[in-house]
Amino acid sequence: MKNNIKFTVENLDLFYGDFKALKDINMKINANKITALIGPSGCGKSTFLRTLNRMNDLIEGVKVNGSIKLEGDDIYGDIDVIKLRTRVGMVFQKPNPFPMSIYDNIAYGPRAHGITKKTKLNEIVEKSLRRAAIWDEVKDRLKRNAISLSGGQQQRICIARALAIEPEVLLMDEPTSALDPISTMKIEDLATELKKDYSIIMVTHNMQQAARISDKTAFFLLGELIEYDTTEKVFSNPDNKKTEAYITGRFG
Numbered sequence: 001m002k003n004n005i006k007f008t009v010e011n012l013d014l015f016y017g018d019f020k021a022l023k024d025i026n027m028k029i030n031a032n033k034i035t036a037l038i039g040p041s042g043c044g045k046s047t048f049l050r051t052l053n054r055m056n057d058l059i060e061g062v063k064v065n066g067s068i069k070l071e072g073d074d075i076y077g078d079i080d081v082i083k084l085r086t087r088v089g090m091v092f093q094k095p096n097p098f099p100m101s102i103y104d105n106i107a108y109g110p111r112a113h114g115i116t117k118k119t120k121l122n123e124i125v126e127k128s129l130r131r132a133a134i135w136d137e138v139k140d141r142l143k144r145n146a147i148s149l150s151g152g153q154q155q156r157i158c159i160a161r162a163l164a165i166e167p168e169v170l171l172m173d174e175p176t177s178a179l180d181p182i183s184t185m186k187i188e189d190l191a192t193e194l195k196k197d198y199s200i201i202m203v204t205h206n207m208q209q210a211a212r213i214s215d216k217t218a219f220f221l222l223g224e225l226i227e228y229d230t231t232e233k234v235f236s237n238p239d240n241k242k243t244e245a246y247i248t249g250r251f252g
């Protein structure tokens with residue numbers, strides 16, 4: 001089994017103005033694994049996730065110290081941020097398809113990257129929808145507005161849209177929190193399938209979900225990374241008392 005490192009995070013601090021939201025985070029994130037980020041509300045999970053493709057840059061007053069390397073490339077150094085976000089795709093909590101056809105949602109990124117040939121676009125759209133396990137459900141209605149789909153289908157469209165630009169990493173911020181149990185299961189199965197080709201980093205409030213599908217789990221508290229280990233270890237025999245209290249539901 002591959003055990004490569006995708007991200008190396010060193011001495012990472014993040015400030016929103018004067019408020020220090022992330023404190024000296026050090027972490028190596030594996031390629032081709034699912035890494036779950038857990039912790040109580042406000043502990044910095046989403047903030048940390050967003051540092052990995054520099055989405056926090058869009059928020060005014062954010063300052064980042066330390067370094068994050070994506071396979072050796074310092075992502076806060078002299079790099080093209082657009083290219084970074086091509087390598088590191090993102091799926092959000094609330095499905096957010098564009099108000100356009102299913103086909104155009106998926107073709108949007110490739111078109112923005114200059115692909116115009118119809119046959120090539122058709123190929124990318126089909127491949128991406130297949131990878132996101134939604135092709136069979138939508139293949140006969142690609143011209144329909146993506147907004148007309150169910151929430152669970154919309155989320156898979158958003159995953160397909162992210163995959164269409166061939167990222168290496170998929171960041172998922174509570175991707176199932178707005179979904180019913182069946183759609184949740186589909187996304188979980190999909191994530192497990194996708195880790196063969198992508199590195200997945202997922203924020204989740206659902207302890208069972210983290211335990212079910214992730215390989216590694218990182219527990220955050222008040223901006224600090226308290227514990228980071230294999231999911232099996234974190235859930236069965238955590239080193240830190242605070243981790244234990246959180247996963248057994250005694251706080252948070």
Ligand SMILES: Nc1ncnc2c1ncn2[C@@H]1O[C@H](COP(=O)(O)OP(=O)(O)OP(=O)(O)O)[C@@H](O)[C@H]1O
Pocket residue numbers: 016019021039040041042043044045046047048059
């Ligand atoms: N845009 C912002 N401006 C100022 N402070 C922010 C901003 N976004 C987040 N914060 C603060 O940073 C801290 C971490 O927030 P973050 O959203 O990362 O936590 P979280 O663990 O993902 O929480 P939740 O589980 O509720 O989504 C919180 O104290 C929050 O209030």
